[in-house]
Every structure is written in C-alpha cells, then in structure tokens.
Amino acid sequence: MKGAAFSNRQFRLFFLGVFFAVQAIWVQRVTLSWLAWERTGSAAFVGLVAGLSLLPTLLTGPLFGVIADRVDIRRASVVTNTAQVVCITALALSLPWIGAPGLAVAALAIGLVSSAHHPVRMSLGPRLVPPDLVQHVVSATALNFNIARLVAPAGAGLIIAQFGAPVALWVAVVFYLPMLVVLTQLTPRSLPPRPPRAFFRELLDGLHYARDTRLIRMAFLLTLIFATQVRGALEVLPVLADGAFQRGAEGLGLLTAAAGAGALLAAIAKALGLGAVGARIPPAVYVVGLAGQGAVIAMGLAPIWPVALAATALAGFCATWSGVSLQSAIQTDLPDDLRGRVMSLWTVVGFGTVALGAFAIGGLAEWVGIGLALVMAGVAGALCQILLVLWGARR
Helix, strand or coil: CCCHHHHCHHHHHHHHHHHHHHHHHHHHHHHHHHHHHHHHHHHHHHHHHHHHCCHHHHHHHHHHHCCCCCCCCHHHHHHHHHHHHHHHHHHHHHHCCCHHHHHHHHHHHHHHHHCCCCCHHHHHHHHHHHHHHHHHHHHHHHHHHHHHHHHHHHHHHHHHHHHHHHHHHHHHHHHHHHHHHHHHHHCCCCCCCCCCCCCHHHHHHHHHHHHHHHHHHHHHHHHHHHHHHHHHHHHHHHHHHHHHHHHHHHHHHHHHHHHHHHHHHHHHHHHHCCCCCCCCCCCHHHHHHHHHHHHHHHHHHCHHHHHHHHHHHHHHHHHHHHHHHHHHHHHHCCCCHHHHHHHHHHHHHHHHHHHHHHHHHHHHHHHCCCHHHHHHHHHHHHHHHHHHHHHHCCC
C-alpha cells in the first residue's frame, strides 16, 4: 500500500477514528434494513427504509455543503458524529414500541444527519494532509470504509441472530465514540480568506463549477447511472437473502459481507496505486461500470446461493472501483474552498440517487419478484452507460 498519507500523524489519527465510525455505520444500516424486513415482510418497505435513509442527501446535502465551506470543519464533524449517536440511541431505546411508521421516521432522521455528515467528512480528510497527498487520502479512506463493509455486516447479522437488534444498535453507538475522541486532536488546514457572499450565491458557485468542469460533469453522470442501478440493488439485499433464498438475518450478513469482500479487494487495489491517474477518468472505469451492471443481472438470475454470493461480491468490487476512481479524479485538483460544495453535489449523485434505485427495485420486486427486478435494473443501467459513452464520444 502506498503509505504517503500515513506518514502524516493527523491522518493516522483520522484513519483510526473513521475505522470505528464506519463499523458503526454498517452495523446501523444492516440492523435498520433487517428490522424493516422482520416487522413487515415487505420488499417495498425495505426499499422505502433504504430510500428514506438516503433521500435527504438529495434535498439538503448541497445546503450542508455550503455550510461545510463556511464553518470550522472539525467542530462540524463533532456535531454530525454526535447527532448520529443520538439518532441510534433513540432508535435502540424505542424498539419495544416502534412499528413500521417509527422505523420510517428513524430512517429519515438518520438520512438527514448523514446528508450533513458526508460533505463534512469529505472535506475534513483532504485538509489534514498537503494537497499532493489528497488522492492517497481518498484511496486509504475507501480502504477503511470497505474493511468495515466486509467485517461489520457479518458481525451485525450474527449479533442480531444471537442477541437481537437492540444489542446491535448499542454496539453501533459504542463504535462512534473513538471518532469523537480523535476529533479533539485534529487541526485541519485553514481555508484561504475570501470575501463574504450570500448563502445561495455560494451554492450556485458550486453548481456552476461542477457544471462547467468537463471532468466533474462526466464523473457525475457516470456516478448517477452506477449508483441508481448497482448501489440501489445492494440496498435491497434483505429481499434477496430471505425473500428469494430464505436465509434470514445471517444470510443478509453473508450477502452484505460478500459485497464488502469485493469492495475491499477493489479498495486494496486502489490503495496500492492501481488505476491512480490523477485528474482524469481512466478507461477502466467504463469497463468496470458495465461489469457492475452485469453483476446485478447475475444477482437476479442466480439459481443457487453461491452464485448469488459471487455476483454480489462482483457488484461490490465494481461499485468501489468506480466510486473511488471517480472521487479521486474529482478531488485531486479541487480547491479547498469549493470542496464541501462540490463533494456535497457528488454525494447527492453518489448516495442520494441510491434512494431512487432502492425505491424502484424494491417496488418492482413487489410486482415481478426480486430476480426479474434486478435483471431489469442491470439491463437499464448498461444501456444508459452505453448511451452516455456514445454521447461523450460525439461531443
């Protein structure tokens, strides 16, 4: 692994804190997803809960991006991490009485906090190191996230099966605490001085920068297609695990861990420097994007459990390779004073549109079954990407 970023003490501390925090995120996500399936048995409701936890990113993420470019980024991170703890604690305490409407409200609250947390997190890491190490920070942070994606879901499934969902939520709460301690030790790079501007003027500045920069515009469009179909499919794994294969919570943990294993392999490759090309989109991203859509089709057509696990692992690999490559391309030459706004827009595309995919696939599964719904999603995604590439070549 390229260790340049780890030579910086601040980033080492940040990496350690995030290691535990992302474990908490995955435990929380798997637990909420399982509760939605356990208490309703509805594929559409699983998709609804997944969508509600991501949908606020579409609406409030850009607003929080403007705030991230204005405030003390360390203090903002303390606030957003603390708010996550409050949300999960409230859900854990209310589980004996909560029903489907309460789960929907909890998912929406978590989504709102996450929409603030994403631009803060994406701004903080790069500002802990010199600008020439930003690409390594993005890759190393992705490795951290995907280690958790491999370990935490399987652990969450076992905890839920053996001890129940409340215990899993309390584990998530405990895992947030190291990050809150680490944040007291960080001193991120200050933003360059600039004259004050109206809030919505600054929001428009970020939009115009993303729109007028060809690299960022193309990266956003590729991310939109990929996130809606492939990441959307990975949000309805409870339906595939229990609705199609009757594997229960442990099956959900294994499927999510399979996606995490593929993602971890991609993250290690990126952290080793494979495909690190700076501020441009490499051809491999287009190939991996189509492979991801093929993986979603294979998930839908899988005749036996091992095939479903393998296809899910491939989808996880493709999602992480594409996501890290595109984020690195965007972040490499991005000015610090625009980082919060532009990356909040990337989060809208990269995470918020997952909500649309989860809604669509979950709802479609109610009508035609999860297998055919996944096949239709993969075919639609592949066609959209081919059309985008042809349009880009013509331009």
